[in-house]
Amino acid sequence: MIGEPEIDGGWDGAGPAGEAVKARPDAVRERARVRGPRAPWLWALGGMAVASAAWAGALAVQDRLAGAPRIDYRHSADLCRETGFTTLGQAVGRPFETSETSQGVDRAQDWAYCRSGMRYEKGSVLYGARMLVELHKERDPAAEFASGPGSDAGIRLDLGERREVPGLGDRALLDRYYGRSGERLMVLDGGAVLTLTVEWYQPEADETDADAGVDGDAIEAAMIEDMRSLMAKLRR
Numbered sequence: 001m002i003g004e005p006e007i008d009g010g011w012d013g014a015g016p017a018g019e020a021v022k023a024r025p026d027a028v029r030e031r032a033r034v035r036g037p038r039a040p041w042l043w044a045l046g047g048m049a050v051a052s053a054a055w056a057g058a059l060a061v062q063d064r065l066a067g068a069p070r071i072d073y074r075h076s077a078d079l080c081r082e083t084g085f086t087t088l089g090q091a092v093g094r095p096f097e098t099s100e101t102s103q104g105v106d107r108a109q110d111w112a113y114c115r116s117g118m119r120y121e122k123g124s125v126l127y128g129a130r131m132l133v134e135l136h137k138e139r140d141p142a143a144e145f146a147s148g149p150g151s152d153a154g155i156r157l158d159l160g161e162r163r164e165v166p167g168l169g170d171r172a173l174l175d176r177y178y179g180r181s182g183e184r185l186m187v188l189d190g191g192a193v194l195t196l197t198v199e200w201y202q203p204e205a206d207e208t209d210a211d212a213g214v215d216g217d218a219i220e221a222a223m224i225e226d227m228r229s230l231m232a233k234l235r236r
Helices: 015-035 038-066 086-092 216-234
Strands: 098-105 109-117 126-136 157-164 171-177 182-189 192-201
Touching: 086 126, 086 216, 126 216, 171 216, 182 216, 192 216
Parallel strands: none
Antiparallel strands: 098 109, 109 126, 126 192, 157 171, 171 182, 182 192
16 A cells, blocks of 8 residues: 555655655755866866967977078079079170079078089180079078188188178178189178179180180179179069
8 A cells, every 4th residue: 555655745855765855956056066166277277288388389489580580582493594694694795505503492491503604615715603592591691601612612712802892781702712713702691691603714725824814803793793683583
């Protein structure tokens, strides 16, 4: 038989089961009060960690960029197309007809190189020209500027003949070769280093006449003009 407590509505809290039913909502609310505040703190700590990592990364990039030199020039994948040594050709009376180009792109430095020459003609002076453009993206090249032979380890420079060239970049130097017929013009402008070298050779002449018929002043003026023209083309 069903007892009276069940018939008379004894389900409302009667016996241990009823007490458990009554206690359950309070226990749930108690657990909610205990657990509730934890979730926002965990999310906050996680957000702080992410923000700290992002801030540290931003500072690292900022520090790296703060020490990077200024670069006002674009990289050229075909430097011979950019410079045809036009003024030099006019100065020596013959155009540069042959050329080869190369280039490279790297995290620390981009570079482009062009080499041009002339076809042999009996009794004529043969000229060769080389242009090298280096874009230093991480390290300032000012401290080592023009301190070595550059792209040709065989070059011996007559430093007693070194001259400053005004109006080209931050600093420009013109050097004559020692023991060989040629000159080198180097320009420093921020993180960019541009090097133009010109050499000449007379197959039929002996060493004492190696510079016969060569107008050194005209060549120097042409080198400066061709360098100025290239810098204008590459400036961004």
